[in-house]
Amino acid sequence: MAGYKVTIEELPSGKWACFLNLEGHDEPINLGKEFKSEERAENWLNVSESVTAIEMMIRKHKK
Numbered sequence: 001m002a003g004y005k006v007t008i009e010e011l012p013s014g015k016w017a018c019f020l021n022l023e024g025h026d027e028p029i030n031l032g033k034e035f036k037s038e039e040r041a042e043n044w045l046n047v048s049e050s051v052t053a054i055e056m057m058i059r060k061h062k063k
Contacts, residue, residue, distance in 0.1 A: 004058065006031075006050075008041045016041040018050065020057050029057050 003023040011017055016035045019028035031053045035041040044050050 004054070006045060006054065008038055008045075010038070018045060020054055022058065022061055025061060029061060031057060 005021050007019050007021060007028065008016055009019055009028075011034065013034075016038045018031045018033065018041055020031055021028045031050070033041075033044060033053075035044065
């Protein structure tokens, strides 16, 4: 599996989102969820839904 890390960033709208940073890809990949606070985004990373989203994006963008 490709090397990756997940970051949490504030969007221009003021909401927060989780991004997948894959080795070999210049742009981070938005995992598709937006949150009202950074804390909520961090909490989402602890649930199985986030694991599924990360695995799906890795498979989708695998070179």
